[in-house]
Amino acid sequence: MTTSCTGSASGDGAAAASKPGAAGVGDRLFPALGNGGYDVTHYGLTLDYVPETNRLxxxxxxxxxxxxxxxxxxxxxxGLRIRLATVQGAKARYRRQKDELLVTPAKPVHEGDIFKTVVTYDGTPRTIENDDGSLEGWIETDDGSTALGxxxxxxxxxxxxxxPSDKATYDITVTVxxxxxxxxxxxxxxGExxxxxxKGETVTRHWRTTEPMASYLAHVSVGYFEVDRGSADDDLPVYVAIDPDESENAADVKDLVPEIVGWANERFGPYPFSSTGAIxxxxxxxxxxxxTQTKPYFDEAPDESLLVHELxxxxxxxxxxxxxxxxxxxxxxxxxYAEWLWEEEQGGRSTDEIFEDFYDGSDAESEGIWAFPPADPPSAARLSDPPVYGRGAMVVHKVREAVGDEIFFDILRTWTRQHRHGNADTGQFIALCEGKSGKNLTKLFDAWLFDKKKPSRTP
Structure with a gap:
């Protein structure tokens, strides 16, 4: 535990009425993630990183x-060591408590105030190994590092x-x-x-994200890349960075990214960001x-289906x-489901056929899809389990069957327009589907989205 102290807080009535913000936002699967009492609007991150020592x-x-x-x-x-914390330019007290940094300003912050907190820190950033063996956090690569959230x-x-309920804009400046x-x-x-x-011995790059972004989508990759700059429809900038070891297998990525984005524009509504690409x-x-926002990250050369999914x-x-x-x-x-649509339109299986292959278990990705309802993952460790993906796509297909193609694609475009750069939940999606179709879809969602058992083919 490390502590830095400043003078005592004001003793006026407003100070007496103030209270600590909550540690967590009440998410059942991640009770310690997020914090109450404030809403972040912008992160300005200035980083110095040395790949040889993995020091940040x-x-x-x-x-x-x-x-x-x-x-x-x-x-x-x-992790990481705090060197200084200030709030509104004045030194703040702070202490560590597991994965929480508790900050006490010199004076209380009043409701509605826009305030700036500056935290200076250093150390060797952690790699997190999850229960399923997957890695996240700051991960060293053979020529640098990547940050996945x-x-x-x-x-x-x-x-x-x-x-993810607290989205913000970002400026990320990295010197290496x-x-x-x-x-x-x-x-x-x-972003861009x-x-x-x-500067002779170092190089600094400044990236800016002007559309709100959830922090789990924030990303930095340091290494050697072959960079291709192009454009998609409406002169949308496309930035593709490929590790030289993957350049041969990933040669088509720079052409596929704008093609897929153009294809998705027609089905899901206008592309929501000011640039696109891939790493x-x-x-x-x-x-x-x-x-990762604007540039999905791939650990190696992706096939078309995976590229469609992440875009x-x-x-x-x-x-x-x-x-x-x-x-x-x-x-x-x-x-x-976007993968299913792409496969159908590229001359592969129809979406009906893919649905049937998932239902009868003959699709390679269908194993385990009935383990739990897609809308109710039993634990944080199972967020990436098959029901969330395959059975989730089956729910989408059942909605399409129930409402017809014209209303279905209107639902998708309305969803992305109404909640553009915001947050939304399952209840809002169900309400939109019923509102657009004029149908009561309770039985459909109960069977395919919420029920623990495998539904009958036509409930």
């Missing part, structure tokens, strides 16, 4: 609005309100040294590259991809973000 120095400027009178508030942070890994490299041959490391992150500075790394032992998440999950983690089927079920 950081300054986080967190701009937030108080939603109550605050005598103290929490930030989620795992689903569901909680972002708290290993910057302090914040790390629950050149290697022993004088070659600069590449730094790729979310707004500035590059070569193809060389980390096959990671064994998963992630829909579809830019609409379903990134722009329209879950309100609580139990609603993750809205992310994964929709993105999986």
């Amino acid at each position: 120095k950081g300054t986080a400027v967190i701009t937030a609005r108080a939603t109550q009178d605050l005598s103290r508030f929490d930030l989620d942070l795992s 689903q569901p909680a890994g972002s708290m290993t490299w910057f302090p914040g309100n790390h629950h 040294p050149k290697d022993e041959d004088g070659t600069p490391y590449d730094v790729v992150s979310n 590259l707004t500035r590059e500075e070569d 193809v790394d060389h980390l096959p032992e990671l064994d998963y991809a992630l829909e 579809a998440h830019q609409w379903f999950g990134n722009s329209v973000t879950l309100r609580k983690w139990k609603d993750i089927w809205l992310n994964e079920g929709m993105a999986t």
Whole structure:
């Protein structure tokens, strides 16, 4: 435990009425994630990283609005050493409690105030190994590192309100040294590259995300990449970074990204961000991809289906973000159904045929899809289990069957428009489906989304 002290807080009536913000936002699956009492609007992250030693120095400027009178508030942070914390320019007291950083301002923050917290920190950022053996957090690669945040890994490299219900804009500035041959490391992150500075021995890159982003989608990759800059429909910038070890197998990614984004625009509504792209790394032992905002991350060269899945998440999950983690089927079920639509339109199985293959268990991805209802994962460790993906997509297909294609695609486009850059939940999706179709879909959702047992084919 490390503590830094400042003078005592004001003793006026407002100070007496203030109280600590909650540690957690009441998410059943992640009770310690997120914090109460404030809403973050912007993160300004300035990082110095040395790949050879895996050492990180950081300054986080967190701009937030108080939603109550605050005598103290929490930030989620795992590992790293705090050097200084200030609130509104004055030194703040702080202490560590597991993965929480408890910050006490010199003076209470009043409800409605916009306030800035600055945290300076350093150390070796952690890699988190989850119960299923998967890795997240700050992960070393053969030529640098990558930061992956689903569901909680972002708290290993910057302090914040790390629950998807609190989205914010980002400026991420990373300085890295050149290697022993004088070659600069590449730094790729979310949004647009707004500035590059070569200072002789180091290179600094500044990435900006102007649309709100959940912290689990924040990303930094440091290493050597072959970068292709292009454009998609309406001159949308496309930035594709590929590890040289994957360049041959991933040669078609730069062409597929704009093609898939254009295809999805027609089905899901306008692309929600100011740029797109992909990062193809060389980390096959990671064994998963992630829909990091604007540039999904792949541990190795992806096939078309996986590329469709992660790009579809830019609409379903990134722009329209879950309100609580139990609603993750809205992310994964929709993105999986996008794969089904793509396969059908590329001359493969129809969506009806894929549904049947999942229902009878003949599809390779169908194993385990009846283990639990998609809308009710039993634990945090099972967020990425088959029911969330395959059975989630089956729910989407059943809605399509029930309402017809015209209303179904109107539902998808309305969903992405109404909740653009916001948060939404299962109840809101059901209400939209019933409102657009004029039908009572209770039996459908009860059987396919909520029931623990495998439904009959036509309930």
